[in-house]
Amino acid sequence: MGLLSVPILTSPDFGSFQNMAKAPGFQRSVLAYSLLFAFFYLNYHVLIPKFYSKKKRWIYAALLLACFLVVSYTPDLIINSPKPPSNLPFPNNPPHKTAPIDLFGFRDTFIIQFSMIAFLSILLRLDHRLNTIQNEKLKAEVNYLKAQINPHFLFNTLNSVYALTLKKSDEAPWAVLKLSEMMRYVVTESHAEKVSLEREIQYITDYIDLQKLRMGNHTNLVYEIQGNPSGQKIAPIILINYVENAFKYGVNPDELSNIRIFIHIESHSVELIVENKITVKNTSFKEPTTEGNKNTKKRLDYFYPEKYQLHIDQRDNFYMVNLLIDLS
Known part of the structure; x- marks a missing residue:
């Protein structure tokens, strides 16, 4: 006017x-x-x-x-x-x-x-x-704080540790130590805007090691890391969501399961490829998974605007995620 x-x-x-x-x-x-x-x-x-x-x-x-x-x-x-x-x-x-x-x-x-x-x-x-x-x-920070530790993973891990203690297994102290390291990372380091890529990958490795406690011969797991993460920085807890989904939908004691997790690191980028056969079709997981994917996408948009590529391929019994992040 x-x-x-x-x-x-x-x-x-x-x-x-x-x-x-x-x-x-x-x-x-x-x-x-x-x-x-x-x-x-x-x-x-x-x-x-x-x-x-x-x-x-x-x-x-x-x-x-x-x-x-x-x-x-x-x-x-x-x-x-x-x-x-x-x-x-x-x-x-x-x-x-x-x-x-x-x-x-x-x-x-x-x-x-x-x-x-x-x-x-x-x-x-x-x-x-x-x-x-x-x-x-x-909004992303609030959702991120809510989902820092997946309760299903925590309950399953505690149940696995409990089973190991009943058997008086030598793996029980090791499992408690792994879970303690993960909790410490989430509580003390994950609030930072950027963390060491090496520490972030160690968090994923600890998670996978604990998941192995509840996996038997029915699950074929391949986990590979290529490249040197030393000196690189990444937003915390930004890769784990897609790894969690693989175990959430890809581990079924009554069916042969295949999970492949591949992390490729270059001088200024990191690529995560997760593939799994869908063996669990539990509708109770659907809403939390959708919300988790949305939260991860928001965090990627915030920390890496126009510096990442995310491709998700979902079919009847197959799920694949390819995430490439430019860390420069």
């Missing part, structure tokens, strides 16, 4: 609507400011999110130039009237009248006005994006 009121407030015929509405200069000014108004929303809703935010800066600059030419020349093309001499601020301005001060200057070209509108829309869009990211981060 403030933008569209500028032509009215700066018109030399302000106070006489009929004279003002008939003046070609006023008509040209209203059209130009209306185009600026439209450009603001076009820039805010389309150009910035599709080009500026995605770092397509040259395309964005070219589109800005095109918009500037449209805003500058369209009024003159539509409203045909001779331009006023350069010493007169408004067309058809009588010599005895003094036009009000033009709030922006360069009225004919709209350079300053256009630049201000473009800059303002970028600032508002970036502020909106920042607020959205902060809200999503808070």
